Amino acid sequence: MTAPTEFHPWNDPQAKPLIRFQNVTKRFGEFTAIDKISLDIFAKEFFALLGPSGCGKTTLMRMLAGFEDPTEGAILLDGADIAGVPPNKRATNMMFQSYALFPHLSVFDNVAFGLRRDRLPKDQVQARAEEMIALVQLGPFANRKPHQISGGQRQRVALARALAKAPKLLLLDEPLGALDKKLRQETQFELMDIQEKTGTTFVIVTHDQEEAMTVASRVAVMDHGKIVQVATPDAIYETPNSTYVADFIGDVNIISGGADPVDGKIGIDWAEGQPPLTGICEQDIAKGETVFMAVRPEKVAISSEKPADRSNVVAGKVHDIAYLGNISTYYVQLSGGQIIKAQTANTRRIARRDFTWEDDVWLSWTDTAGVVLRQ
Amino acid sequence: MWGPYLMRRFALISIPYLWLLALFLVPFVIVFKISLSDIALSIPPYTPQFDPSAGWPGVTAFLSDLDLENFVFLTTDDLYWRAYLSSLQIAVTSTVLTLLVGYPLAYGMANAPDRWRPTLIMLVILPFWTSFLIRVYSWKGILAGSGYLNQFLLGMGVISDPLTILNTNTAVYIGIVYTYLPFMVLPIYAALERLDGSLLEAAEDLGCSRKSAFWLVTVPLSKPGIIAGSFLVFIPALGEFVIPDLLGGSKTLMIGKVLFEEFDKNRDWPVASAVAVILLLILIIPIILFQRNEQKQREAEQ
Ligand SMILES: Nc1ncnc2c1ncn2[C@@H]1O[C@H](COP(=O)(O)OP(=O)(O)OP(=O)(O)O)[C@@H](O)[C@H]1O
Ligand SMILES: [Mg+2]
Numbered sequence: 148m149t150a151p152t153e154f155h156p157w158n159d160p161q162a163k164p165l166i167r168f169q170n171v172t173k174r175f176g177e178f179t180a181i182d183k184i185s186l187d188i189f190a191k192e193f194f195a196l197l198g199p200s201g202c203g204k205t206t207l208m209r210m211l212a213g214f215e216d217p218t219e220g221a222i223l224l225d226g227a228d229i230a231g232v233p234p235n236k237r238a239t240n241m242m243f244q245s246y247a248l249f250p251h252l253s254v255f256d257n258v259a260f261g262l263r264r265d266r267l268p269k270d271q272v273q274a275r276a277e278e279m280i281a282l283v284q285l286g287p288f289a290n291r292k293p294h295q296i297s298g299g300q301r302q303r304v305a306l307a308r309a310l311a312k313a314p315k316l317l318l319l320d321e322p323l324g325a326l327d328k329k330l331r332q333e334t335q336f337e338l339m340d341i342q343e344k345t346g347t348t349f350v351i352v353t354h355d356q357e358e359a360m361t362v363a364s365r366v367a368v369m370d371h372g373k374i375v376q377v378a379t380p381d382a383i384y385e386t387p388n389s390t391y392v393a394d395f396i397g398d399v400n401i402i403s404g405g406a407d408p409v410d411g412k413i414g415i416d417w418a419e420g421q422p423p424l425t426g427i428c429e430q431d432i433a434k435g436e437t438v439f440m441a442v443r444p445e446k447v448a449i450s451s452e453k454p455a456d457r458s459n460v461v462a463g464k465v466h467d468i469a470y471l472g473n474i475s476t477y478y479v480q481l482s483g484g485q486i487i488k489a490q491t492a493n494t495r496r497i498a499r500r501d502f503t504w505e506d507d508v509w510l511s512w513t514d515t516a517g518v519v520l521r522q
Numbered sequence: 523m524w525g526p527y528l529m530r531r532f533a534l535i536s537i538p539y540l541w542l543l544a545l546f547l548v549p550f551v552i553v554f555k556i557s558l559s560d561i562a563l564s565i566p567p568y569t570p571q572f573d574p575s576a577g578w579p580g581v582t583a584f585l586s587d588l589d590l591e592n593f594v595f596l597t598t599d600d601l602y603w604r605a606y607l608s609s610l611q612i613a614v615t616s617t618v619l620t621l622l623v624g625y626p627l628a629y630g631m632a633n634a635p636d637r638w639r640p641t642l643i644m645l646v647i648l649p650f651w652t653s654f655l656i657r658v659y660s661w662k663g664i665l666a667g668s669g670y671l672n673q674f675l676l677g678m679g680v681i682s683d684p685l686t687i688l689n690t691n692t693a694v695y696i697g698i699v700y701t702y703l704p705f706m707v708l709p710i711y712a713a714l715e716r717l718d719g720s721l722l723e724a725a726e727d728l729g730c731s732r733k734s735a736f737w738l739v740t741v742p743l744s745k746p747g748i749i750a751g752s753f754l755v756f757i758p759a760l761g762e763f764v765i766p767d768l769l770g771g772s773k774t775l776m777i778g779k780v781l782f783e784e785f786d787k788n789r790d791w792p793v794a795s796a797v798a799v800i801l802l803l804i805l806i807i808p809i810i811l812f813q814r815n816e817q818k819q820r821e822a823e824q
Binding site: 312 | 718727731734743745
């Protein structure tokens with residue numbers, strides 16, 4: 148469901164990026180909102196920006212749309228510096244986080260606004276606007292004013308308005324946040340469909356990592372104006388480059404300790420008198436360096452007998468159980484007081500659960516499940 | 523029968539109505555009654571007088587003496603309708619002029635840095651601290667044949683003969699624009715200040731130039747302010763008396779002046795009242811429109 152697997156221009160050194168951020172810094176007075184970002188985004192990508200509130204996602208988009216100029220560095224579009232090109236001369240459209248719908252215009256006129264500026268023939272404007280309104284399922288509300296529709300409907304109007312001109316680059320700032328889950332999923336697929344049909348490049352901000360995973364060809368995780376990691380969704384999930392990314396995307400257990408590299412794998416002395424844990428690492432790590440092992444809860448198996456064949460085995464007591472319907476998360480307390488999460492799929496009825504509070508259990512995971520990180 | 527809550531509510535709601543009744547409706551009824559009377563050499567100078575001591579026959583006699591004679595009279599002398607028309611023309615023209623001056627001012631204020639705005643608003647209101655009469659009077663000194671304006675223009679060599687502005691309609695326009703400018707600026711400023719800047723960004727993003735974004739977004743969204751400001755200028759300008767009297771010439775015909783002359787020089791209260799009643803009827807239309815605009819705006823803001 149993600150973009151076709153053969154599509155990864157970022158691995159091709161010949162490929163020319165559509166957008167290139169070159170050491171871009173943006174300051175507001177003393178405050179640095181974007182801190183020396185270098186980033187390539189390729190044509191036809193579905194690029195997701197993820198990060199905590201205030202990390203600079205909107206600012207990055209506003210620079211692409213032309214509302215802010217970089218304080219330092221340059222942004223190239225098709226190889227040309229776009230500093231100073233006004234927003235109305237850029238082949239980009241932005242969906243605003245605040246929607247920015249025109250309150251004096253009806254839903255229809257909001258969607259048709261951009262088309263009319265292009266001086267398209269009336270019937271084309273009409274047809275295109277109707278098509279967009281149908282796409283976001285707002286047909287019955289076309290004649291209402293923005294203050295007469297619900298928050299989620301407004302969000303869809305904003306989306307339709309941004310999509311209407313079919314620009315080369317679409318910037319969507321949290322386009323689906325106000326929608327219910329079902330509508331959000333439908334719209335996600337709609338967006339991917341549009342993307343496939345039109346070849347538009349999407350840059351999308353989202354707070355919903357599942358959404359980023361579903362739609363994005365690549366995900367950039369940001370923190371305090373910096374990009375921490377850019378990678379495909381599966382790479383971000385499986386091989387995060389820092390505990391920050393591991394923690395930001397999905398759930399994770401972090402265990403720290405001194406490193407002990409042995410034949411390509413890393414041993415971690417994580418507790419006195421316990422055998423070391425082993426994991427994989429793509430970086431060179433010196434002996435004795437403090438490192439962190441990140442293990443996803445769903446990769447931690449829970450059992451009442453000590454498993455013989457796993458390289459990482461720890462003992463503990465069930466501290467808490469969170470039942471989430473399809474899965475259960477066990478919070479297991481180790482003898483050192485540390486809590487490790489283990490997730491199991493609930494294939495059986497809850498009454499027949501194997502473990503309950505205060506049970507002594509064993510947790511285990513393979514060495515490929517544990518990713519060893521420096522920071 | 524009524525709970526204390528309803529009583530209190532009723533009392534609260536009735537205050538503005540009592541206010542309107544006492545200060546608007548009662549005076550209007552009195553003026554209207556006078557407009558139906560006849561001029562007389564007495565104090566007050568009209569007849570019939572209502573005499574409650576005469577009982578019911580007194581009332582009927584009083585009522586039968588009232589007639590529409592004065593309104594008929596207004597139609598026979600073309601001075602009156604010409605004065606109404608000329609007032610309308612002057613009020614409309616000066617409203618448009620005030621808008622043309624006031625909008626850029628309000629726009630500049632709304633786009634000024636935040637910390638300047640309170641000062642700018644102060645500056646707009648500041649003239650109110652001086653008496654209106656003195657301010658209009660001082661325009662005489664500016665606009666007169668040997669006034670400051672002519673001295674300045676002659677000194678600069680822009681003109682070789684002094685301009686005659688004082689005692690013409692131009693001076694009246696200047697006076698009205700000057701006097702009522704704050705009433706135009708403040709509502710427009712309020713509308714512009716509320717305008718969400720991201721709307722203009724959205725317009726630009728969708729292909730508008732700065733200029734067309736102004737016409738397609740800023741102007742429509744400041745419309746409630748424009749309408750409110752225009753009525754606040756138009757309504758008092760229509761009945762304006764002091765400005766045409768002080769700055770206008772003998773040819774400046776305004777209904778306010780006619781009204782004053784009927785009352786003061788001719789002591790013809792009934793005709794003056796009839797003139798006032800017609801003026802009010804003319805004003806009721808824009809007042810209702812104004813209220814509608816306010817109402818619509820309130821609904822849109824919910
Ligand atoms: N015009 C501005 N003046 C000063 N500071 C600003 C301005 N715009 C943004 N900032 C600051 O820059 C930082 C990044 O803002 P930005 O809007 O890009 O965050 P964001 O990642 O989009 O957050 P969110 O997820 O909450 O939308 C914030 O700390 C914000 O306060
Ligand atoms: Mg944002």
